[in-house]
Amino acid sequence: MMDAARTRAWLTAAARLINANSGHLTALDTAIGDGDHGLNLRRGFEAVTAEATGDTPGAVLKAAGNALIDATGGASGPLYGTFFRRAAKALGDAPEVDDAVFAQALAAGLAGVQTLGGAAEGDKTMVDALAPAVTAFAAGGDAAAAAANGRDATESMTARKGRASYLGERSIGHIDPGAASAALLFQALCSVTTD
Amino acid sequence: MMDAARTRAWLTAAARLINANSGHLTALDTAIGDGDHGLNLRRGFEAVTAEATGDTPGAVLKAAGNALIDATGGASGPLYGTFFRRAAKALGDAPEVDDAVFAQALAAGLAGVQTLGGAAEGDKTMVDALAPAVTAFAAGGDAAAAAANGRDATESMTARKGRASYLGERSIGHIDPGAASAALLFQALCSVTTD
Amino acid sequence: MKKLINTPGTLLTDALTGFAAAHPALDVDVRRRIVTRAPTPGRVSLVSGGGSGHEPLHAGFVGPGMLHAACPGEVFTSPVPGQIHAATTAVSGGAGVLHVVKNYTGDVLNFALAAELADDDGIEIATVIVDDDVAVEDSTHTAGRRGTGATVLVEKIAGAAAENGEKLAVVAEIATEVNARSRSYGVALRAGTVPAVGTPGFTLAEDEMEWGIGIHGEPGRRRGPIAPARDIAAGALDAIAADMPLEGEVLVLVNGMGGTPLMELYVMFAEVTAWLEARGVRVARSLVGDYVTSLDMTGCSITVMRLTGTLRDLWDAPVETPALRWGR
Amino acid sequence: MKKLINTPGTLLTDALTGFAAAHPALDVDVRRRIVTRAPTPGRVSLVSGGGSGHEPLHAGFVGPGMLHAACPGEVFTSPVPGQIHAATTAVSGGAGVLHVVKNYTGDVLNFALAAELADDDGIEIATVIVDDDVAVEDSTHTAGRRGTGATVLVEKIAGAAAENGEKLAVVAEIATEVNARSRSYGVALRAGTVPAVGTPGFTLAEDEMEWGIGIHGEPGRRRGPIAPARDIAAGALDAIAADMPLEGEVLVLVNGMGGTPLMELYVMFAEVTAWLEARGVRVARSLVGDYVTSLDMTGCSITVMRLTGTLRDLWDAPVETPALRWGR
Ligand SMILES: Nc1ncnc2c1ncn2[C@@H]1O[C@H](COP(=O)(O)OP(=O)(O)O)[C@@H](O)[C@H]1O
Ligand SMILES: Nc1ncnc2c1ncn2[C@@H]1O[C@H](COP(=O)(O)OP(=O)(O)O)[C@@H](O)[C@H]1O
Ligand SMILES: [Mg+2]
Ligand SMILES: [Mg+2]
Ligand SMILES: [Mg+2]
Ligand SMILES: [Mg+2]
Known part of the structure; x- marks a missing residue:
């Protein structure tokens, strides 16, 4: 069951994890991108922490999505912003939703990311962590573990989207920074739903 | 006794020494100047080798002075150029001169350097090698050794002329590059006069 | 990390404050991070933007004859x-x-969202995507070619068209044409350092260089032994010519990456000109200097644009910005 | 050593070849190494020069309103x-x-000999010696203060006076006045490398900077821990103000040494402006960029000139050179 408080708890847990791992995310992005992913998301999630309030899960997620779009910049800002805004839209104004409905909302968020960014699974992006996590969540499985596996699987992939794609085969051997941050989001989600 | 051939032999010996020690002179100038003294003098003495010809010692030295002024640049070009031009002037058009006359010519060259550059002994310049060498030559002593001693004495001096003077006391502990090249000139001179 | 900054966190604000003080003819909103000049009613305006660290791009190109806002x-x-x-x-x-x-x-997505906001407000938007970097060889399996040096050419020439009173569709078409006729290729001798990160984007040995770099500190396509200027020019121009046949009159931009002295850029320009003229291509217009940089990266990029009479005239039209100024 | 060059021995020729190709409005004699433009009969002309490695100085300042030859x-x-x-x-x-x-x-002696040659040919010569660098503290026990950033100001302002038709004595007097009213101070984060030498002029640790550097790769007056932009500005301005009381309206040049990105120079300019304005000194004119460089040295110099109405008008007068261009 998700209500506004638990949704917000998810986001603040995510913000803490992003903040704690910001240097690591940036290091991953330095290897195959432009070295700002951790900085971007830390800035973005600071705004989320400050602005993502509301009376329903949908309202909280919509505010979070707007905050991310307004404060993050880069590729990840609009993508994660869209993830939360689409999820919010799917939730409507229900004050409480069960896990099945929440799972559908996450799936809608993922679809939004894929429509906006055009990335499929295997392209070595955040999608590679988001997609298995969303599936696992819907199936009542361990979404955090699924996201982490998806993240780790990006290491052997050749990037076809985002900056890392410029490296071609030289992107192999590095974990995608966006997949790593997506895994943190699901780690945070599981920390507030499994209790 | 100096005639045109021996004067020219002096200059070509000097050019060989400068060329062989160019890197060392540049290294000295990198420490307390701008790192070009060896490059400057190598260029200058290449021109000397090509252009310093004539029927009298005076003609050879005048051509050498002009070549140095035309090709060297930097502080050392006009100073060494003036050294040779003033010496040439003192020699007039005598086809052969004895050592006493030649010594007077060298003294005139030194005076020219000091008038143009305004440096006194102790200012940590080429003058610190030239002056004792000129004196020793006049006294029939070992001018090359005197120049080398003068060169080595610059190590403990504080520079008051040229670029090294900007370093103030930080110039202490380094040999002056111009004093080092002046010592090479007298080493070359002695190699052609003591035989 | 060695930089003339206060702290990485205040860098952008500090730089914009300095920019505002140095260029009083422009309006600088340091808090909102926008640099603007007054539009001419009834005329098309040009807005550009992107990450910082590429100075003078884009704020340095705001002014009569070029951008209206950055x-x-x-x-x-x-x-x-x-x-x-x-x-x-x-x-x-x-x-x-x-x-x-x-x-x-990131730029494409954020500008697309901004265009939607403008649409809500009834402001008509056209967008030109600059993607001139031939170092990105396989654009179907990548995010597409990067936008680099040609951005300056697009902004200058489209800016002149807007100044001439052309309609939005025409200005956009000209901008698209400039991009279509331009190709770039860059090399680095040393990577730049993102201030908030503190270490270079990649590390090269003292005898190595990187071929095909972008402007975001990302490594390039391949690494090789450091090469003479002549070979670097040839390598870059080979890549460009393989993608777009070079002929007739061209405009050449030899662009420094931020840490490269001007003297070296002139050496590169001499080699680029020699290469082109030996193949019957005439360098009719040129620009040599730092225009699209990558923090303190050492290296350069070479951009070639095939000119037309119209594009040349628009290039020659007066421009008066902090970084590009000519005509009367 | 990492440089975009062919060989150290051909560097100057190659760079001049590129300069000539990039600036067809100027006459470049690559062999004799002179860059000229046509003089105006009956008007004073300005000639400057010095070692290479300081680009755009001096060739980049040849053009209407500034130098006639470099x-x-x-x-x-x-x-x-x-x-x-x-x-x-x-x-x-x-x-x-x-x-x-x-x-x-070296410059003083070679120009003095050239002036004698001109005298032989009946050309009247006046000479202005630029010596604005306050980092050389004790000028009676040194070769005297070095000429650095103020050179650009002297060349611009005296060039405008010549363009106005002033007589040689007047142009020389104005040039002398500009120098007398200007002071500079420079710092380095990393030394430049003379190409023919191949190693930096001095070496600093990753956390060190050099205060009071000149423009020839020579070390400065002292070494210290790397400092924030604010403290660097204050240190430089303290040294300048101790030598010349600052008041009224000033012109400020924040000059990059060749390897410093423009963004950092704007940060420095923000700090310089804040320091001056806090003391009631108004920054009426400014210039931020690479003007008097030292190969690939990383760092900057700060020049302050106390303005007068006349000097400001001459500064504002049109200029059209490769590196400095404004007015109409
Ligand atoms: N088209 C895309 N679709 C999905 N995710 C993407 C796409 N492009 C980039 N990303 C994700 O964004 C991450 C980089 O984000 P970030 O570093 O913040 O932005 P930028 O690349 O603009 O610097 C990548 O690691 C990748 O996971
Ligand atoms: N005023 C002077 N009088 C005598 N010798 C001088 C003077 N100034 C410089 N020198 C000599 O010139 C040498 C430097 O020559 P060089 O490096 O070729 O010229 P620059 O200093 O112009 O680079 C110094 O080491 C010093 O011996
Ligand atoms: Mg990134
Ligand atoms: Mg980025
Ligand atoms: Mg020297
Ligand atoms: Mg020198």
Whole structure:
């Protein structure tokens, strides 16, 4: 069951994890991108922490999505912003939703990311962590573990989207920074739903 | 006794020494100047080798002075150029001169350097090698050794002329590059006069 | 890390404060991070933007004959939609606004969201995506070619067209044509350092260089032994010519990456000119200097644009910005 | 050593070849190493020169409103008398020629010899020696203060006076006044490398900087821990203000040393402006960028000139050179 408080708890847990791992995310992005992913998301999630309030899960997620779009910049800002805004839209104004409905909302968020960014699974992006996590969540499985596996699987992939794609085969051997941050989001989600 | 051939032999010996020690002179100038003294003098003495010809010692030295002024640049070009031009002037058009006359010519060259550059002994310049060498030559002593001693004495001096003077006391502990090249000139001179 | 900054966190604000003080003819909103000049009512305006660290791009190109607004993001990070929208609104003259966007996922997405906001406000937007970098060889399996040196050419020439009173569709078409006729290729001798990171984007040995670099500190296509200027010019121009046959009159930009002295850029330009003229290509216009940089990266990029009479005239038209100025 | 060059031995020729190709409005004699433009008969002409490695100085300042000729020497080595004389003769318009000379023994001596040659040819020469660098504290026990950033100001303002038709004595007097009213101070984060030498002029640890550097790779007055931009600005301005009371309206040049990105120079300019304005000094004119460099040195110099109405008007007068361009 998700209500506004638990949704917000998810986001603040995510913000803490992003903040704690910001240097690591940036290091991953330095290897195959432009070295700002951790900085971007830390800035973005600071705004989320400050602005993502509301009376329903949908309202909280919509505010979070707007905050991310307004404060993050880069590729990840609009993508994660869209993830939360689409999820919010799917939730409507229900004050409480069960896990099945929440799972559908996450799936809608993922679809939004894929429509906006055009990335499929295997392209070595955040999608590679988001997609298995969303599936696992819907199936009542361990979404955090699924996201982490998806993240780790990006290491052997050749990037076809985002900056890392410029490296071609030289992107192999590095974990995608966006997949790593997506895994943190699901780690945070599981920390507030499994209790 | 100096005639045109021996004067020219002096200059070509000097050019060989400068060329062989160019890197060392540049290294000295990198420490307390701008790192070009060896490059400057190598260029200058290449021109000397090509252009310093004539029927009298005076003609050879005048051509050498002009070549140095035309090709060297930097502080050392006009100073060494003036050294040779003033010496040439003192020699007039005598086809052969004895050592006493030649010594007077060298003294005139030194005076020219000091008038143009305004440096006194102790200012940590080429003058610190030239002056004792000129004196020793006049006294029939070992001018090359005197120049080398003068060169080595610059190590403990504080520079008051040229670029090294900007370093103030930080110039202490380094040999002056111009004093080092002046010592090479007298080493070359002695190699052609003591035989 | 060695930089003339206060702290990485205040870098952008500090730099914009300095920019504002140095260029009083422009309006600089340091807090909202937008640099603008007054639009001409009834004329098309041009807005560009992108991550900081590429100075003088883009703020240095705001002024008569070129851009109307620039919105710098954080270092190497695209600006955000609200910021782009504020710039767009501030300079809208009623005849539509051209967004000049370098082809990076972040820039493209954020400008697209800003265009939606403008649409909500009834401001007509056209967008040109600049993607001139031939070092990105396989654009179907990548995010597409990067936008680099050609951005300056697009902004200058489209700016002149807007100044001439052309309609939005025409200005956009000209901008698209400039991009289509331009190709770039860059090399690095030393990577730049993102201030907030503190270490270089990649590390090269003292005898190595990187071929095919972008402007965001990302490594290039391949690494090789350091080469003479002549070979670097030939390598870059071979890559460009393989992609776009070079002939007739061209405009050449030899662009420094931020840490390269001008003297070396002139050496590169001499080699580029020699290579082109030996193949019957005439360098009719040129620009040598730092225009699209990558923090303190050492290296350069070479951009070649095939000219037409119209494009040449628009290039020659007066421009008066901090970084590009000519004509009377 | 990492540089975009062919060989150290061909660097100057290659760079001049590129310069010539990039600036067809100027006459470049690559062999004799002189850059000239046509003099105006009956008007004073300005000739400057010095070692290479300081680009755009001096060739980048040849053009209407500024210099008539530049003669670049080898890297960090003054030009030779014959070369200076050839430049002087080429641009003499019959009303005399002003030699603008930075105060380095080599430059002073070679220009003095060139002035003698001009005198033999009946060309009237006046010489202004630029010596603005306050980092040289004790000028009675040194070769005197070095000429650095103020050279640009002298060349611009005296060039405008010549363009106005002033007589040689007046142009020389104005040039002297600009120098007298200007002071500079520079810092380095990393030394430059003379190409023919291949190693940096001095070496700093990753957390060190050098205060009071000149423009020839020589170390400065002291070494210290790397400092924030604010403290660097304050240190430089303290040294300047201790030497020349700052008041009224000033012109500020924040000059990059060749390897410093523009963004950092704007940060420095913000701090310099804040320091001055907090003390009631108004920054009425400014210039931020690479003007008097030192190969690939990382760092900057700060120049402050106390303005008068006349000097400000001459500064504002039109100028059209490769590196400085404004007015109409
Ligand atoms: N088209 C895309 N679709 C999905 N995710 C993407 C796409 N492009 C980039 N990303 C994700 O964004 C991450 C980079 O984000 P960030 O570094 O913040 O932005 P930028 O690349 O603009 O610097 C990548 O690691 C990748 O996971
Ligand atoms: N005023 C002077 N009088 C005598 N010798 C000088 C003077 N100034 C410089 N020198 C000599 O010139 C040498 C430097 O020559 P060089 O490096 O070729 O010229 P620059 O200093 O112009 O680079 C110094 O080491 C010093 O011996
Ligand atoms: Mg990134
Ligand atoms: Mg020297
Ligand atoms: Mg980025
Ligand atoms: Mg020198």
